[in-house]
Every structure is written in structure tokens, then in C-alpha cells.
Amino acid sequence: MYITEFSADGFKNLTDVSMNPSSGVNVIIGENAQGKTNLIEAIWMLSGARSFRGTKEKDTVGFDRDFARLRLVLSTAERENTLEAVLSRNTREKRILLNGIKQRYLSGLFGTLKCVIFTPEDLDLTKGAPDNRRSFIDLCISQIKPAYSRTSSKYENVLLQRNTLLKNIAQGISSPSDLDVWDEQMARLGAYISVIRYQYVKKLRIFAKKLYGEISGGKEELGLKYVSTVYQSLEGRSDWSGELSEAYLDMLRKNRGEDIRVGFTLSGVHRDDVAVEVNGISVKDFGSQGQNRSAALSMKLAQAYILCEETSEMPVILLDDVLSELDRSRRDFIITKLSGMQIFITACEHIPKLRGKKFTVSGGRVSAPGRKKKERPAEKP
Numbered sequence: 195m196y197i198t199e200f201s202a203d204g205f206k207n208l209t210d211v212s213m214n215p216s217s218g219v220n221v222i223i224g225e226n227a228q229g230k231t232n233l234i235e236a237i238w239m240l241s242g243a244r245s246f247r248g249t250k251e252k253d254t255v256g257f258d259r260d261f262a263r264l265r266l267v268l269s270t271a272e273r274e275n276t277l278e279a280v281l282s283r284n285t286r287e288k289r290i291l292l293n294g295i296k297q298r299y300l301s302g303l304f305g306t307l308k309c310v311i312f313t314p315e316d317l318d319l320t321k322g323a324p325d326n327r328r329s330f331i332d333l334c335i336s337q338i339k340p341a342y343s344r345t346s347s348k349y350e351n352v353l354l355q356r357n358t359l360l361k362n363i364a365q366g367i368s369s370p371s372d373l374d375v376w377d378e379q380m381a382r383l384g385a386y387i388s389v390i391r392y393q394y395v396k397k398l399r400i401f402a403k404k405l406y407g408e409i410s411g412g413k414e415e416l417g418l419k420y421v422s423t424v425y426q427s428l429e430g431r432s433d434w435s436g437e438l439s440e441a442y443l444d445m446l447r448k449n450r451g452e453d454i455r456v457g458f459t460l461s462g463v464h465r466d467d468v469a470v471e472v473n474g475i476s477v478k479d480f481g482s483q484g485q486n487r488s489a490a491l492s493m494k495l496a497q498a499y500i501l502c503e504e505t506s507e508m509p510v511i512l513l514d515d516v517l518s519e520l521d522r523s524r525r526d527f528i529i530t531k532l533s534g535m536q537i538f539i540t541a542c543e544h545i546p547k548l549r550g551k552k553f554t555v556s557g558g559r560v561s562a563p564g565r566k567k568k569e570r571p572a573e574k575p
């Protein structure tokens with residue numbers, strides 16, 4: 195899939211942006227604080243996922259604006275899709291359209307535009323906290339199975355309710371038997387999430403291992419393992435509603451006393467992790483900076499490859515400020531591995547030997563070389 199038209203106005207500092215990106219590489223150059231990441235974020239928001247910067251929807255509206263307008267035309271093997279969003283500080287005034295059909299939330303757009311984003315923070319995927327890896331896996335799965343994100347939100351909600359109840363029990367406001375109904379729901383949702391995540395990580399391992407082997411010139415081997423806080427092994431299991439749900443429920447019952455004492459749910463999919471190893475050694479604990487970066491890049495590239503395989507469409511790749519963080523060989527590797535996909539690359543300065551359609555960002559305005567001078571916005575003094 196690739197974006198053929200993109201426009202934005204009033205989204206953060208973006209003003210009157212109208213672009214016809216190339217279906218290959220697009221290079222967006224601009225000095226600091228001009229709007230490069232805002233542009234990437236605007237595209238990302240139309241994928242229906244939450245902002246990768248954690249910006250609240252209403253905060254995307256330009257400081258001196260009432261509305262943020264975004265529009266994108268996406269060409270896929272099946273059809274041409276139009277995604278539109280008019281966001282407002284007053285959520286009742288927002289308007290979100292997928293092929294002209296009104297959606298209640300931005301998440302209603304989820305599943306059409308599939309993006310893989312690389313930011314400098316993503317280079318810490320293997321080093322950072324487990325919740326980064328869980329969110330990464332959950333997003334990867336949701337892109338393939340949009341219904342999974344609803345299951346994952348339901349789990350979050352049940353977890354929140356259960357934790358509140360645990361605190362109320364400790365204060366004598368509620369009784370331990372009130373937990374039964376939540377535990378049963380949590381066990382079913384948790385068992386399902388465990389199985390699906392396990393299967394995804396297994397697939398991710400195959401792709402990432404091959405990619406890491408190439409980056410390291412065959413000298414090192416990457417290993418990925420889903421670490422469950424509930425199950426010893428999930429290998430070959432898909433029967434989440436039977437024995438696995440029972441085992442999850444047993445774990446919750448066994449931990450009940452301790453959970454009440456601490457006031458939160460000690461074990462479950464919200465505490466799981468993905469262990470990343472290089473040559474059998476934890477890369478988080480013992481790996482070099484380069485090994486961690488290569489492992490993170492391999493995992494992200496693997497996400498793109500799995501999307502291609504599962505959806506028969508190449509995702510749109512967003513590389514925000516990441517190439518300048520990498521050495522020449524990793525930079526070349528990533529570009530080669532993404533060839534054929536539509537890529538948006540941002541950078542403060544020209545990247546040597548990188549060919550593609552060039553755009554410049556200045557003060558929230560985007561221009562492409564070759565546009566007539568009168569179309570270019572006048573620069574503010």
C-alpha cells in the first residue's frame with residue numbers, strides 16, 4: 195500500500211500542507227522544531243493507532259487553531275481509500291471519515307493504513323522496560339487482527355476493575371468473593387492474549403533471527419522468547435478457552451491473598467515480557483549498544499515483513515530521525531531491506547547517497563522542489 199495524497203492543516207504547527215508522495219522513498223528535510231515529526235505523527239494518527247509520542251488527540255490541534263484537518267488517499271491492491279479527520283479541542287466537533295463513512299473515534303480508522311514506525315526511542319526496544327515490548331507486540335498483532343486490540347482493551351479494563359476491588363477488599367469495603375466474576379473474565383481474556391502473543395513472537399523470531407544474522411554478517415544469532423508469568427510452556431497450545439483458562443484462573447486464585455495484600459494483580463499478561471538474546475545471552479543485560487540496536491531494528495523490520503506476509507500488502511514505513519542515529523552499514527541495511535515499500539524519512543540534513551523524492555519543512559510548511567515559486571509560502575521575518 196502507498197499514500198498518493200496527503201494534506202494537513204492546523205495539526206500542531208503544520209500549515210496548509212499538501213503533498214503527493216512518491217510510492218518509493220520520500221525524504222523530508224528540515225531544521226529542528228520545524229514540523230518533521232509532526233508530519234510523521236499526522237500520518238501515523240490516520241492509521242488509527244494512538245500517538246507514538248503519547249500526545250492526546252485534542253493537543254494535536256494547533257495552538258492558535260480551532261481544528262486540525264488531515265486527509266490522506268491510500269492506494270491498496272484492492273481499492274483506493276480516503277481517510278479524513280477533523281479534530282477539535284471540543285471532542286463533540288470532531289469528524290472522522292473512512293471512505294466517506296463516519297467513524298466515532300480515530301480508532302475507527304484502524305486497520306486500513308498499516309504503518310511501521312521507527313523512532314530513535316524504538317532503538318531502545320530491547321533495552322527499555324517490558325511494557326514497551328508488550329505494546330510493540332500488541333500493536334503488531336492488532337495490525338493483522340484488528341479484533342485483538344478490543345480484547346487487549348477489555349483486559350486492561352478488567353485489570354483496572356480488579357485492582358480497584360483488591361484495594362476495596364483490603365479496606366473492608368468489598369468481599370473477596372466479589373473477585374470471582376472478574377477473575378473468570380480475566381482468565382479467559384488472559385489465556386487468549388497469552389496464546390496469540392506466543393504465536394506472534396514465534397513468527398517474529400523466525401524473521402528477526404534471519405535479519406539479525408544478516409546485520410551481524412552471520413557472526414551472531416538472535417533469540418526471542420515470550421516470557422509468560424502464568425504458563426511454563428505455551429508451545430503447541432491454541433486451546434485457550436479450556437485448560438489454559440483454567441490454569442490462569444488457578445493462578446489468580448492462588449495469588450488472591452497476596453494480590454489483596456499488595457493491592458494489585460501480581461501476575462498475568464500485563465507482566466509478561468519478550469526476552470531478547472544474542473548468542474544465548476540477554477541483550478538487555480549484557481549486550482553492547484550496537485547489539486541492542488541491531489536487535490531492535492531486526493524486530494521492527496520483522497514486523498514489516500510479517501505484515502507483508504499476513505496481509506499481502508507492503509506497509510508504509512515511517513523513519514523519524516532514525517537514520518542519522520545509525521552508522522553507515524546499519525543505515526544501508528535498513529534501506530535495502532525496505533526496498534519496494536513506501537518510506538517517509540525525516541532528517542535535519544541531507545543524507546548522503548539516499549535517493550528519493552525530497553520535501554523541505556520550514557515553520558510547519560512543506561514544499562517540494564520543482565513547485566512554482568509563487569506556491570511557496572512567504573517566509574516570516
Ligand SMILES: Nc1ncnc2c1ncn2[C@@H]1O[C@H](COP(=O)(O)OP(=O)(O)OP(=O)(O)O)[C@@H](O)[C@H]1O
Pocket residue numbers: 205206207224225226227228229230231232233253254255256257258515542
Ligand atoms: N499543538 C501545537 N500547536 C502548534 N505547535 C505545536 C503544537 N505542538 C507542538 N508544536 C510545535 O511544533 C514544533 C515542531 O515540532 P516537531 O517535533 O515536528 O519538530 P521536528 O522538525 O521534528 O524537530 P526535531 O528535528 O528537533 O525533531 C515545535 O516547535 C512544537 O513546539
Ligand SMILES: [Mg+2]
Pocket residue numbers: 230231232515
Ligand atoms: Mg523530530
